[in-house]
Amino acid sequence: MKTPSHGRSTRRQARRLAFAAAAFGALLVLGICLQLGGSGAALRDKPKIYCPRVVRTYPHDPAAFTQGLVYANGVLYESTGLEGRSSLRRIDLASGRVERIRELAAPHFAEGLTVLDGKIFQLTWRSRVGFIYDQATFQLLGTFPYAGEGWGLTQDGTRLIISDGSATLYFLDPETYRRVSQVQVRDGSRPVTRLNELEFIEGRVYANVWMTERIAIIDPATGLVEAWLDLHGLLRPEDRRGAEDVLNGIAFDAASGRIWVTGKLWPKLFEIERVPCP
Numbered sequence: 547m548k549t550p551s552h553g554r555s556t557r558r559q560a561r562r563l564a565f566a567a568a569a570f571g572a573l574l575v576l577g578i579c580l581q582l583g584g585s586g587a588a589l590r591d592k593p594k595i596y597c598p599r600v601v602r603t604y605p606h607d608p609a610a611f612t613q614g615l616v617y618a619n620g621v622l623y624e625s626t627g628l629e630g631r632s633s634l635r636r637i638d639l640a641s642g643r644v645e646r647i648r649e650l651a652a653p654h655f656a657e658g659l660t661v662l663d664g665k666i667f668q669l670t671w672r673s674r675v676g677f678i679y680d681q682a683t684f685q686l687l688g689t690f691p692y693a694g695e696g697w698g699l700t701q702d703g704t705r706l707i708i709s710d711g712s713a714t715l716y717f718l719d720p721e722t723y724r725r726v727s728q729v730q731v732r733d734g735s736r737p738v739t740r741l742n743e744l745e746f747i748e749g750r751v752y753a754n755v756w757m758t759e760r761i762a763i764i765d766p767a768t769g770l771v772e773a774w775l776d777l778h779g780l781l782r783p784e785d786r787r788g789a790e791d792v793l794n795g796i797a798f799d800a801a802s803g804r805i806w807v808t809g810k811l812w813p814k815l816f817e818i819e820r821v822p823c824p
């Protein structure tokens with residue numbers, strides 16, 4: 547027998563069903579929107595890929611195990627690694643001739659270098675000590691400590707920026723050498739490890755990725771890779787020596803906008819422009 551209470555119960559059930567159907571529909575629509583939005587965002591975030599246009603080719607010491615390259619005040623400086631072969635060099639760009647050299651005694655293995663306020667800062671791989679030199683004379687002015695390994699080094703005008711072979715960039719105060727911040731470098735959601743030689747170019751950090759022929763172009767505020775510079779094939783096979791002679795070394799002249807790249811034991815150094823890939 548149908549009772550009033552039974553009728554109310556049926557209406558409640560119907561309302562519940564209608565509510566559940568509406569909620570399901572809304573979730574479905576939301577899910578579709580998120581998926582579309584997500585793929586749209588993924589497409590927007592996908593880094594561009596650039597290729598090089600070689601402007602000029604210069605000779606480079608094929609015995610230089612390049613770990614750092616920097617151009618400052620019209621002069622090219624290089625840091626070379628390996629135990630017993632590490633050095634700080636002033637290079638004549640046109641000839642590749644070493645104009646001034648300061649060697650580092652073993653066990654120091656020199657790594658990245660940068661120039662800030664008339665001083666050259668040079669990292670070591672595992673000594674946990676960086677060296678500070680007078681830019682003009684190469685006289686040793688002091689040392690600075692840092693945690694972990696030293697790989698690449700650059701500066702953004704106010705901070706030293708260090709890579710240690712991981713996906714993290716560390717920002718140091720150049721007076722106190724305290725770590726003031728750090729950022730994880732990602733291509734989309736994927737961490738980009740093995741960050742090596744660095745250069746700060748027009749607000750972005752350019753980073754060699756060890757054992758690859760690509761340079762990541764990174765937004766230092768977010769760590770996101772905005773673009774890749776693909777230098778695959780830049781050094782011709784006949785100029786290659788072995789597995790260790792990888793791309794490593796980026797220098798930039800803010801005054802002229804010129805960019806130079808080279809690699810460990812490469813016989814050549816290239817001035818390149820960043821252009822769309824063919």
Ligand SMILES: [Ca+2]
Binds near residue numbers: 616659796
């Ligand atoms: Ca550099």
